Amino acid sequence: MAYSKKVVDKFEKTLQDPEKHSVGRWDPSDSDIGTGMVGAPACGDVMRLQSSVNKEIIHM
Amino acid sequence: MKLPIYFDYASTTPADPRVVKKMQDCLSLDGNFGNPASRSHAFGWKAEEAAEEARSHVADLVNCDPREIVWTSGATESDNLAIKGSAIFNKAKGNHIITSKVEHKAVLDSCRQLERQGFEVTYLDPGSNGIVTPEMVKEAICEKTILVSLMHVNNEIGVINDIKAIGKITRERGIVFHVDAAQSTGKVDIDLSDLEVDLMSFSAHKTYGPKGIGALYASRKPRIRLEAQIHGGGHERGMRSGTLATHQIVGMGEAFRIAKEDMNSDNERIMKLRDKFWDGLKDMEEIYLNGDEKQRVAGFLNVSFNFVEGESLIMALKDIAVSSGSACTSASLEPSYVLRAIGLKDELAHSSIRFAIGRFSTEAEIDYTVDLVRDAVDKLRILSPLWDMYKDGVDLDSVEWIEH
Numbered sequence: 001m002a003y004s005k006k007v008v009d010k011f012e013k014t015l016q017d018p019e020k021h022s023v024g025r026w027d028p029s030d031s032d033i034g035t036g037m038v039g040a041p042a043c044g045d046v047m048r049l050q051s052s053v054n055k056e057i058i059h060m
Numbered sequence: 061m062k063l064p065i066y067f068d069y070a071s072t073t074p075a076d077p078r079v080v081k082k083m084q085d086c087l088s089l090d091g092n093f094g095n096p097a098s099r100s101h102a103f104g105w106k107a108e109e110a111a112e113e114a115r116s117h118v119a120d121l122v123n124c125d126p127r128e129i130v131w132t133s134g135a136t137e138s139d140n141l142a143i144k145g146s147a148i149f150n151k152a153k154g155n156h157i158i159t160s161k162v163e164h165k166a167v168l169d170s171c172r173q174l175e176r177q178g179f180e181v182t183y184l185d186p187g188s189n190g191i192v193t194p195e196m197v198k199e200a201i202c203e204k205t206i207l208v209s210l211m212h213v214n215n216e217i218g219v220i221n222d223i224k225a226i227g228k229i230t231r232e233r234g235i236v237f238h239v240d241a242a243q244s245t246g247k248v249d250i251d252l253s254d255l256e257v258d259l260m261s262f263s264a265h266k267t268y269g270p271k272g273i274g275a276l277y278a279s280r281k282p283r284i285r286l287e288a289q290i291h292g293g294g295h296e297r298g299m300r301s302g303t304l305a306t307h308q309i310v311g312m313g314e315a316f317r318i319a320k321e322d323m324n325s326d327n328e329r330i331m332k333l334r335d336k337f338w339d340g341l342k343d344m345e346e347i348y349l350n351g352d353e354k355q356r357v358a359g360f361l362n363v364s365f366n367f368v369e370g371e372s373l374i375m376a377l378k379d380i381a382v383s384s385g386s387a388c389t390s391a392s393l394e395p396s397y398v399l400r401a402i403g404l405k406d407e408l409a410h411s412s413i414r415f416a417i418g419r420f421s422t423e424a425e426i427d428y429t430v431d432l433v434r435d436a437v438d439k440l441r442i443l444s445p446l447w448d449m450y451k452d453g454v455d456l457d458s459v460e461w462i463e464h
Binding site: 037047048 | 369372375376378436439440442443446448452461
């Protein structure tokens with residue numbers, strides 16, 4: 001088994017319910033949302049991180 | 061239906077129950093355990109008889125003389141023996157070898173080894189459909205060429221090379237032609253009386269036989285000369301020493317006998333399953349079938365799912381046993397060299413899966429897999445930033461990525 005049980009569990013749960021695990025997409029054109037993307041498709045990994053800031057709290 | 065489902069018949073096959081039965085009779089004291097080289101008693105004679113009967117089964121499948129079959133430990137050894145054995149034997153005539161970039165590692169690494177010993181090797185690029193054409197071979201030939209080694213059926217994408225036409229070209233010029241047929245026995249007709257091939261490698265475990273046994277066809281007319289790679293007793297006409305493993309040989313013989321009987325019905329069945337499988341997937345967006353659409357064997361499908369990350373695809377498909385086009389789990393990030401050689405970009409190569417259907421695959425397994433694959437790809441694409449960008453109409457080739 002190439003990956004630990006923890007990793008596989010997290011993966012499967014995320015796949016079943018992405019929203020619950022903070023995986024998804026906010027509207028990047030919204031002025032309250034900042035979007036960053038890093039990585040390289042050639043290596044097989046690209047990550048997109050979005051944050052939303054209001055007066056008190058940063059949501060990611 | 062048992063999980064995980066086995067769809068990796070290109071990597072290996074389970075031994076047919078009939079093969080196992082025959083092998084079991086050659087192991088213990090009350091079986092046919094003798095040394096086939098023991099000339100002086102019945103234990104040896106019986107073992108030799110079984111080994112020769114198996115040899116004739118192999119020869120029958122490919123229509124050659126049994127005396128042209130040499131037992132080896134597998135197609136890897138056959139490739140080594142064929143390539144090193146003939147190149148070194150003929151090195152006074154020349155030092156140029158032609159092969160292709162999509163050959164099995166047993167061929168590529170043998171050629172690399174010969175390069176270290178002063179040989180020059182041309183690694184041909186196949187077309188984008190994966191096929192190496194006779195014209196490509198002809199172009200590469202020069203006066204110092206002594207050997208051409210090309211596979212019959214490609215193990216990763218399933219395409220078939222026209223070895224009959226290539227054989228004509230090499231025979232005309234007195235160049236030795238070696239064909240790795242590990243994946244073709246039982247799938248494609250091989251008629252060595254009609255092919256101008258000098259050496260051909262066979263594998264038992266790709267054709268429902270046991271692992272650890274294979275054979276090399278070494279032509280008698282015209283007689284191919286090889287330098288043996290394994291010495292010690294002169295077995296197999298001096299070409300490959302070592303006590304013959306009766307149980308292995310009998311297993312391979314039975315597997316090839318069955319292959320001759322069942323090839324047509326197997327192919328028909330497998331083609332139906334393959335068509336059902338592909339019909340279930342082909343309307344999906346941004347998926348690609350790798351390799352020529354027509355010139356291929358029935359059961360192998362190498363499919364790229366664009367905008368899906370390879371590692372996660374394998375994880376999401378853990379109910380089925382398949383092979384991926386990448387080696388992400390290894391230290392390097394190299395995708396399959398075969399997919400690279402046919403022109404796939406790295407990201408597409410990383411997202412490729414090889415499905416290989418075989419004799420024991422069922423329709424229920426196909427149906428389950430189609431649903432599983434569709435579901436996994438859809439779910440993974442929802443998570444994929446690249447899919448979002450593609451859907452937004454962004455030209456991903458124009459993006460400058462910053463690596464971390």
